[in-house]
Structures are given as C-alpha cells and as structure tokens.
Amino acid sequence: MVVASVGAGVIHFAVAPAHFGEYWLFGAFFLAAGLFQVGTAVLMQINLSPSLVATICVVNGLIVMIWLASRTAGLPVGPHAFTAEEIAAADATSTALEVLIVAGGVLLLTTTRKEMNASHVKWFARDRRSYER
Helix, strand or coil: CHHHHHHHHHHHHHHHHHHHHHCHHHHHHHHHHHHHHHHHHHHHHHCCCHHHHHHHHHHHHHHHHHHHHHHHCCCCCCCCCCCCCCCCHHHHHHHHHHHHHHHHHHHHHHCCHHHHHHHHHHHHHHHHHHHHC
C-alpha cells in the first residue's frame, strides 16, 4: 500500500501543473490528491491504525470514482464540462495503483491479526523449504 500510495501521489504531483493550466480547480485537486497519498504513505509507516486504513480506502475510492466519471460522462465542472477525457498511461497507472491501495486496505481491515500471522508463517515455512533443497 505504501509504495502504491507514493506512486499514485508522485503521478498526481507530476500532472498537477498541466491541470492548473487547464483549470485551477483541477490543479488543486491533483495537488491535494498527491499530498494526501504521499502523506498517508508516511503515516502508514508511523502508525497503521484501522481508522487510517479506512480513510485511505475511502479517499482513494473517491479518487477512482472521479476518474471513472471523467473518462465516461465527463466532470460537471471546468472548461469542458460533461466531455469525457481520453485515457492516458499516467492516469491509468495512477488509477490502477489506487485500486490496489483500496484492495490492500480492505484486506487489512477484514483480516484479523491472527489470520495474517498464520498466513505469513505458512508462506515463510514454504519459502524456507524451497531454499533448503
């Protein structure tokens, strides 16, 4: 989740200047999204709490929904309101990372610590046996 969040945030920072040139609200959105994603990546390293994970899932889910709207019906604001945008590599990559963030967060929120520890032990034991051969 951390790497995906940093990746999506960096993409948002990279495209923010171009979006500021198109419409100030778009640029502000991309800047805010990047700050949120990079900031929460740092926070995940400090204290990964269920409330933080839930917030990360909700916000990234909303970003994905805004992207879907912008690529299908178009957004209701801006100089080209209700005009669908084309899909580009950067936005598709960012959205894929955001979907991974949400999926990882849901997995964390729905898996108990005991289940996670058991699966890691099984994985480690299987991996260790393969190296011993």
